[in-house]
Amino acid sequence: MSRGGFRTTALAVAWRSIHAFTHNRALFIPAMVFPLFFFSAFAGGLSTISRVPQFDFPTGYTAFQYVFVILQSSAFGGVFTGFGIARDFETGFGRRLMLAAPRRGGIVVGYALAAMGRAMVTWVVLTTVALIAGMQIDGGGVDLFGLFGLALLVNLAATLWATGVAMRVRSIQGGPLMQMPVFLVLFLAPVYVPLDLLSGWIHGVASVNPATALLEAGRGFVSGRPTTVAVAFAAAAALVAVFAVWARGGLRSAESEAA
Amino acid sequence: MTQPEGIEVERLVREFKKGPRAVDGIDLEVAPGKIYGFLGPNGAGKSTTVHMLTTLLPPTSGTARVAGYDVVSQGPQVRSRIGAALQEAALDPFLTGREHMRLQTAMHGLPKPERAARGDELLARVGLIEAADRKVGGYSGGMKRRLDLGLALVHRPRILFLDEPTTGLDVQSRTALWSEVARLAREDGVTVFLTTQYLEEADALADRVGIIDHGRLVAEGTPTALKAEIGRPTVEAIPRDDGELDALASVMERFGERAGASPKGVSVRLRGGEADLANVVRALDAEGIGVEHLQLHAPSLDDVFLAKTGRSLEGAGGEEETATEPAAVTA
Amino acid sequence: MSVPLLTQVGQLARRSVLRTLRQPAQIVPALVFPLFLLAVNSSGLARATNLPNFPTKSYLTFALAIPFMQGALFSVMNAGTDLARDVETGFLNRLALTPLRGSALLSGLLAGAVVLGLLQAATYLLVGLAAGASFAAGVPGVLVIVALSMLMTVGFGSVGLFAALRTGSGEAVQSLFPVFFVFLFLSSMSLPRNLIQTDWFREVATYNPVSYLIEAVRSLLVKGWDGEALALGFGVAAIILVVGMVAANAALHTRMVRT
Numbered sequence: 001m002s003r004g005g006f007r008t009t010a011l012a013v014a015w016r017s018i019h020a021f022t023h024n025r026a027l028f029i030p031a032m033v034f035p036l037f038f039f040s041a042f043a044g045g046l047s048t049i050s051r052v053p054q055f056d057f058p059t060g061y062t063a064f065q066y067v068f069v070i071l072q073s074s075a076f077g078g079v080f081t082g083f084g085i086a087r088d089f090e091t092g093f094g095r096r097l098m099l100a101a102p103r104r105g106g107i108v109v110g111y112a113l114a115a116m117g118r119a120m121v122t123w124v125v126l127t128t129v130a131l132i133a134g135m136q137i138d139g140g141g142v143d144l145f146g147l148f149g150l151a152l153l154v155n156l157a158a159t160l161w162a163t164g165v166a167m168r169v170r171s172i173q174g175g176p177l178m179q180m181p182v183f184l185v186l187f188l189a190p191v192y193v194p195l196d197l198l199s200g201w202i203h204g205v206a207s208v209n210p211a212t213a214l215l216e217a218g219r220g221f222v223s224g225r226p227t228t229v230a231v232a233f234a235a236a237a238a239l240v241a242v243f244a245v246w247a248r249g250g251l252r253s254a255e256s257e258a259a
Numbered sequence: 260m261t262q263p264e265g266i267e268v269e270r271l272v273r274e275f276k277k278g279p280r281a282v283d284g285i286d287l288e289v290a291p292g293k294i295y296g297f298l299g300p301n302g303a304g305k306s307t308t309v310h311m312l313t314t315l316l317p318p319t320s321g322t323a324r325v326a327g328y329d330v331v332s333q334g335p336q337v338r339s340r341i342g343a344a345l346q347e348a349a350l351d352p353f354l355t356g357r358e359h360m361r362l363q364t365a366m367h368g369l370p371k372p373e374r375a376a377r378g379d380e381l382l383a384r385v386g387l388i389e390a391a392d393r394k395v396g397g398y399s400g401g402m403k404r405r406l407d408l409g410l411a412l413v414h415r416p417r418i419l420f421l422d423e424p425t426t427g428l429d430v431q432s433r434t435a436l437w438s439e440v441a442r443l444a445r446e447d448g449v450t451v452f453l454t455t456q457y458l459e460e461a462d463a464l465a466d467r468v469g470i471i472d473h474g475r476l477v478a479e480g481t482p483t484a485l486k487a488e489i490g491r492p493t494v495e496a497i498p499r500d501d502g503e504l505d506a507l508a509s510v511m512e513r514f515g516e517r518a519g520a521s522p523k524g525v526s527v528r529l530r531g532g533e534a535d536l537a538n539v540v541r542a543l544d545a546e547g548i549g550v551e552h553l554q555l556h557a558p559s560l561d562d563v564f565l566a567k568t569g570r571s572l573e574g575a576g577g578e579e580e581t582a583t584e585p586a587a588v589t590a
Numbered sequence: 591m592s593v594p595l596l597t598q599v600g601q602l603a604r605r606s607v608l609r610t611l612r613q614p615a616q617i618v619p620a621l622v623f624p625l626f627l628l629a630v631n632s633s634g635l636a637r638a639t640n641l642p643n644f645p646t647k648s649y650l651t652f653a654l655a656i657p658f659m660q661g662a663l664f665s666v667m668n669a670g671t672d673l674a675r676d677v678e679t680g681f682l683n684r685l686a687l688t689p690l691r692g693s694a695l696l697s698g699l700l701a702g703a704v705v706l707g708l709l710q711a712a713t714y715l716l717v718g719l720a721a722g723a724s725f726a727a728g729v730p731g732v733l734v735i736v737a738l739s740m741l742m743t744v745g746f747g748s749v750g751l752f753a754a755l756r757t758g759s760g761e762a763v764q765s766l767f768p769v770f771f772v773f774l775f776l777s778s779m780s781l782p783r784n785l786i787q788t789d790w791f792r793e794v795a796t797y798n799p800v801s802y803l804i805e806a807v808r809s810l811l812v813k814g815w816d817g818e819a820l821a822l823g824f825g826v827a828a829i830i831l832v833v834g835m836v837a838a839n840a841a842l843h844t845r846m847v848r849t
Contacts, residue, residue: 342687345684
């Protein structure tokens with residue numbers, strides 16, 4: 001089978017997904033607004049937290065929360081792509097794609113490309129607003145490249161997770177199953193304060209949560225003091241690998257239904 | 260003269276803000292104890308008419324009296340005398356059949372000691388007594404429709420409105436519902452106003468039929484009279500040899516004009532009525548044209564609709580009726 | 591035949607309660623989600639109690655007010671979604687053909703919300719107690735919390751009913767969730783208003799009625815008896831209820847246009 005078939009399929013699916021996203025206010029506006037809202041609520045409402053003794057993040061609480069919101073919006077962008085896939089299967093469009101695509105793996109790649117495109121748009125908007133709001137960045141260009149590279153991997157991992165669920169359940173009823181684990185992983189991490197200021201059970205959970213490594217690395221990039229970079233990228237890559245297998249299984253499940 | 264258990268409608272109109280007139284000046288009368296079939300395609304105005312007659316929608320103009328009461332000024336009195344099973348089955352999937360009956364009997368003011376008995380009586384009558392304690396969410400379409408009918412009867416209404424009651428049902432469920440509706444009219448003397456898009460339903464049940472198209476009554480009468488008005492039957496023939504199709508057509512067209520499209524044969528509306536059938540057979544025989552299939556079709560209500568509107572009823576109708584209604588009244 | 595108002599309310603209330611209890615998908619998230627957030631936030635923000643002038647040493651006690659507010663939001667969704675379903679399925683028409691009074695319909699529908707609200711309040715209080723929260727106003731304070739919680743539940747529930755009657759769509763009611771979520775976050779949910787550093791955020795929180803609802807419940811947990819906080823909280827809840835019911839009633843007259 002030609003590579004052209006794979007590429008064509010992926011680009012066609014990506015184009016359609018991005019077109020739907022940019023031309024449907026009900027999809028576009030929340031995707032832009034919610035990250036901004038979380039950023040305002042956390043960075044604005046909780047900025048006093050940076051005055052807690054031993055809170056060590058010189059770049060400022062705005063940047064501290066900026067990293068979380070970038071990663072959160074990347075993850076949920078992947079989840080919302082999963083919602084779209086589920087809706088496509090529910091309406092029968094997914095089956096049409098399965099029947100038409102010469103290389104069905106291209107469908108998954110297409111959705112992933114679209115998710116990345118959506119995430120990048122969100123990052124541009126969020127970063128612009130954060131800078132206007134006076135966010136300080138102590139990291140250089142390479143550091144920021146590292147931050148967005150991490151965010152891209154998070155987006156891809158979340159998309160593959162949600163794709164696997166969506167293609168198995170093939171209904172929007174699978175939405176909570178896509179969303180809840182991502183939500184849990186994100187919030188059982190050092191969201192409001194650094195890891196060493198957490199105590200009790202949450203410190204234990206956050207210590208083993210891969211999202212913690214991602215957050216710490218991201219905050220390190222923004223503050224110009226890279227930390228746990230290798231662990232973070234390894235964790236992100238591992239998540240992508242695991243969920244790629246998961247998504248492939250979902251594709252097989254959808255294929256057997258379409259056959 | 261006002262009929263206490265009938266329906267009288269005079270120049271009834273319903274206009275919506277952003278659309279054409281959904282009902283455009285309807286006059287009709289339904290005698291007590293009769294079944295009136297209101298036939299028309301999707302979007303014709305059937306449901307809008309029913310909503311007005313059941314007081315759920317005020318008319319823009321015109322008058323209607325149901326059970327002797329004016330639908331506009333005496334709404335509560337009308338509602339106390341009517342039952343309605345509307346286009347949606349209108350059931351709560353989380354309640355059981357029996358719980359529906361309990362709610363409905365209470366809401367209609369039946370005394371508490373009578374509610375359970377009345378509920379069970381109706382559940383038995385519509386064949387749902389064994390499923391009575393199951394949640395309606397698990398009912399089949401036919402069961403839901405039967406429960407819907409039963410609920411419409413809790414307060415012993417004298418007039419019953421049924422809005423496309425058998426749409427989506429299988430043949431068995433449909434036949435069962437027809438039997439019950441016919442029994443209600445025949446034995447209990449209930450006046451029934453039934454809307455449908457199925458010809459055979461109107462044919463089977465209705466004492467009188469009104470055909471509505473684009474908000475207007477285009478024909479009204481008994482099914483027999485309406486069909487007789489059109490008059491002429493059609494004969495359909497399929498040649499034994501496909502190559503003789505043209506020859507077959509040219510022979511048959513001597514006896515009337517082409518009617519409808521038969522995929523492998525020819526249909527012709529007989530000028531001379533049924534009596535011409537023998538002549539058709541003789542003519543085909545004389546030409547040596549072998550015929551595999553020959554059938555005489557009596558005029559149908561679809562023929563009536565076609566004669567009055569220039570379109571066939573089956574396949575007619577574009578938008579759903581509710582598309583022309585504002586969001587406020589689609590429920 | 592004239593049907594007593596109490597009979598109508600009773601029957602519709604019974605139906606509303608049955609429906610609520612038979613939908614675990616409505617009950618479980620309403621109980622679990624706020625408790626999860628309480629667990630995460632009370633651990634994650636525990637260090638906030640080290641801030642100067644923080645009113646208590648226990649962030650759990652401070653944060654225990656929030657689930658009650660989140661519970662009220664769920665009542666918007668549940669009450670509204672149930673009524674929207676009645677509109678969509680035509681069940682409202684079925685009721686309209688009976689001698690139903692509009693006031694009976696609205697009151698009866700809120701009964702289900704009240705039952706869920708009681709279940710929620712009991713759960714949050716028991717979990718809070720078990721986790722070590724303190725109740726400065728003692729047992730009488732707990733009763734007042736329950737009363738305020740019920741008032742909030744029916745108040746927000748009536749807003750949900752208004753949305754359902756106005757739109758006739760369950761999806762439209764669901765789309766309100768983010769709106770109320772925003773109100774929740776842009777409040778004194780996470781920090782006392784006087785400790786919010788960001789000026790614009792503090793202003794918004796001051797004008798946000800949700801702040802006063804949370805502060806009223808919080809005052810009974812943290813301070814004891816604070817007349818001003820309670821008066822504001824009950825006042826705001828009552829206003830929401832009145833406005834919600836008036837709007838719902840008006841929408842009902844439009845939706846149920848029977849003659």
